[in-house]
Amino acid sequence: MDLMLLLKAAVMGVVEGLTEFLPISSTGHLILAGALLGFDDDKAKVFDIAIQTGAILAVIIVYWQKISSTVRALPRSADAQRFALNVFIAFVPAVLLGLLFGKAIKANLFTPEVVATTFIIGGFIILWVERRNASAYVYVPVESNTDGVADAVLKQKGPKIPTVEDMTWRDALKVGLVQCLAMIPGTSRSGATIIGGMLLGMSRKAATDFSFYLAIPTLIGAGAYSLYKDRALLSMADAPMFAVGLVFSFLSAWVCVRWLLKFISTNSFEVFAWYRIVFGLVVLGSSYSGLVTWAA
Numbered sequence: 001m002d003l004m005l006l007l008k009a010a011v012m013g014v015v016e017g018l019t020e021f022l023p024i025s026s027t028g029h030l031i032l033a034g035a036l037l038g039f040d041d042d043k044a045k046v047f048d049i050a051i052q053t054g055a056i057l058a059v060i061i062v063y064w065q066k067i068s069s070t071v072r073a074l075p076r077s078a079d080a081q082r083f084a085l086n087v088f089i090a091f092v093p094a095v096l097l098g099l100l101f102g103k104a105i106k107a108n109l110f111t112p113e114v115v116a117t118t119f120i121i122g123g124f125i126i127l128w129v130e131r132r133n134a135s136a137y138v139y140v141p142v143e144s145n146t147d148g149v150a151d152a153v154l155k156q157k158g159p160k161i162p163t164v165e166d167m168t169w170r171d172a173l174k175v176g177l178v179q180c181l182a183m184i185p186g187t188s189r190s191g192a193t194i195i196g197g198m199l200l201g202m203s204r205k206a207a208t209d210f211s212f213y214l215a216i217p218t219l220i221g222a223g224a225y226s227l228y229k230d231r232a233l234l235s236m237a238d239a240p241m242f243a244v245g246l247v248f249s250f251l252s253a254w255v256c257v258r259w260l261l262k263f264i265s266t267n268s269f270e271v272f273a274w275y276r277i278v279f280g281l282v283v284l285g286s287s288y289s290g291l292v293t294w295a296a
């Protein structure tokens with residue numbers, strides 16, 4: 001048993017779990033971490049996708065009450081059926097585009113330079129959306145004053161879609177289309193769906209919740225497809241490596257998801273935007289200066 005390989009698998013698992021559900025791109029971080037660790041061959045790329053299942057298990061546990069109640073209510077509840085249909089509708093675009101363009105994207109865009117650039121662009125988009133939402137005010141009529149003239153006060157405009165239960169199939173489709181942007185490494189699947197959802201009128205909590213629900217079929221499907229497609233690269237000797245990655249991915253994701261749900265109740269995503277911008281600039285600067293030789 002190669003202990004160094006297992007240590008690399010553990011590190012990659014932690015990176016996956018901590019970054020999968022934050023708007024900072026798990027794929028981008030895995031590409032960069034793999035380049036630094038020398039863990040970036042074809043088998044490692046399958047590993048990166050497969051260990052997402054561990055992170056998804058953490059989401060299933062955190063949201064177990066909602067998931068189990070929805071499944072039990074499916075035969076008789078229109079609300080449960082609409083929720084399940086919305087998740088399915090949002091899931092479909094990524095499947096179709098992934099099958100059509102996934103191979104070409106991996107061959108041409110999975111480089112540290114692309115990751116760093118999309119980190120920076122994504123950071124500025126998050127800042128724009130958060131500040132756009134913060135400045136969304138409307139004039140709300142109030143009772144007439146003593147002169148009989150109607151007054152109005154300036155109040156912050158609330159989201160059109162406060163909870164996932166308020167989503168229509170059109171809302172779900174829009175989020176699903178936005179999720180396709182995450183096929184570009186460094187974009188962030190969670191970032192695309194959460195920030196995209198907010199831009200479409202969802203509350204921060206609703207966009208985050210739906211992003212987590214949508215991650216379940218998306219990442220499980222991607223992991224299963226990758227393992228099946230590249231099964232010739234794998235053998236039983238790889239089982240310990242994958243097991244270690246899955247365990248560390250699950251543990252770190254469980255901690256991260258619980259923390260994020262508390263964080264967003266009182267905070268915006270601006271801190272992640274600045275992290276993306278600074279981190280992207282560091283990667284580009286270290287690459288062009290020759291300080292770090294990032295592998296492709």
